[in-house]
Amino acid sequence: MAVPGIHQIPVPTPFYVGPVNLYLLEGDPLTLIDCGPATDEAFEALNAGLAAAGHRLADLEQVVITHHHTDHVGLVNRVIAESQATLLAHEYTRPYLKDPEQKREFDLAFYIEVCREGGVPPRILQSIGNMTRWIEQFGNRPIDIDRVLHEGDMIQAGDIAWQVYHTPGHAGDLICLFDASRGVLLASDHLILKISSNPLIEPAPVPDQRRPQRLVEYITHLQRMAVLDPSITFSGHGEPIADVPALVEERVAFHHQRADKIVGYFDDRLCNLWQVTERMFAHVGDDQKFLALSEVLGHIDLLETRGQLQRVYQDGVVYWQRC
Ligand SMILES: [Zn+2]
Incomplete structure (x- = not known):
């Protein structure tokens, strides 16, 4: 299930979940989605994946982080230092990056x-x-972002305009990106084909609010993605997903x-x-x-x-x- 201009780059992680998928979006601007954990093995796999697609780390113009978990963000300092790319992430991801x-x-x-x-x-x-x-130890060091993302924002990446969907559940800051022109969804860990994403305990993103009911939110935002009915969905771990409405129905029932x-x-x-x-x-x-x-x-x-x-x-x- 290939889509022109989208390269899935799996990199190893030291975690039980196994490899994490990074995505290279070719075109203007040349964009990397997520960075992998801060290990030499992941860094080598990222460079090898870029080389296989005919690019180098230094060519990257933009990096988008989907959520703050270590397997997605750890290498961000090395990637930005070597590429000088513009860094984008959701407003709730920012504190995890900054401090x-x-x-x-x-x-x-x-x-x-x-x-x-x-x-x-x-x-x-x-x-x-x-x-x-x-x-x-596999996470990022302090770094600030260049553009703060919110629900409904548009991002130009790899010649395509992607819409930002804020989909808290697995993590409170998680975003999905949707290309309505081709029906392509980049779902990160919101949807994983073979694993039911665990909605982790987290404090409210804004101080003094009640603890978020992460599973309840997760189900709501799963259903939002089902309504999009994407033609193909690329995930943070494992294979692409062909039928999101069917998978969402299965997950909600579970x-x-x-x-x-x-x-x-x-x-x-x-x-x-x-x-x-x-x-x-x-x-x-x-x-x-x-x-x-x-x-x-x-x-x-x-x-x-x-x-x-x-x-x-x-x-x-x-x-x-x-x-
Ligand atoms: Zn993950």
């Missing part, structure tokens, strides 16, 4: 607070901190079924986030528990939105019960 250490520490403090309220034991909090700091299963655990008891997570993901190692907690909290939010669960506070811990 990554401060922003990630802020986020970590938020995860810890949510987990404490969820009755998560101290050993897991410790392992979430360790994991966050391990991931950070999340509602998982929510049905979770509500079944409750009977007449009160359960906190940790108790539900242990019931559902007991087999998952401590180093992956943050993903499991995010997944469960997302579905608890969905059940609250569906009017099936309500919260009860006891001794600083949030419990949930059936309505």
Whole structure:
């Protein structure tokens, strides 16, 4: 499923997800979508991918970052230093680029607070901190962007006008780009063919707002992409997607079924986030528990939105019960 002028460049990552796809959009301006993690292996793979398409890093004129996750952004400093390309990202990605250490520490403090309220034991909090700091070594150093993107903006890239869709869910800052003339969607991690994107726990992008209900948002923004009915969709990981409406239907059904299963655990008891997570993901190692907690909290939010669960506070811990 090739589209003229679009080159998918898979680069290795040190993460469980496997390689991440970067995209080279040929034409005016010569544009790279995402940068890969900050490893020499990823840098070599990026250079090899550019060379295979007949280009060099120094030729790049524009770089667009789809969201702040390390596998998509780590190499941005090297790429911009060698190309002097213009850097574009969503306004919510900006703090992660400008002051990554401060922003990630802020986020970590938020995860810890949510987990404490969820009755998560101290050993897991410790392992979430360790994991966050391990991931950070593959992340970016401070860098500012040249153009701040918002929902509805147009970007000229590779001879095409792309529309920016802000699609929070997997990450609060995630953007998709859509070329309406050919029906091409660059979906980043919003849609992945073989993996259901995990809606991760994150603080609100604007201070003092409530914790975003990431799975609920994710479902809303999946449905927006289904309405576009793209002819082809390129993903942040894995193969292109031919039928987005069918995949979205499958994903939305999966999340509602998982929510049905979770509500079944409750009977007449009160359960906190940790108790539900242990019931559902007991087999998952401590180093992956943050993903499991995010997944469960997302579905608890969905059940609250569906009017099936309500919260009860006891001794600083949030419990949930059936309505
Ligand atoms: Zn990714």
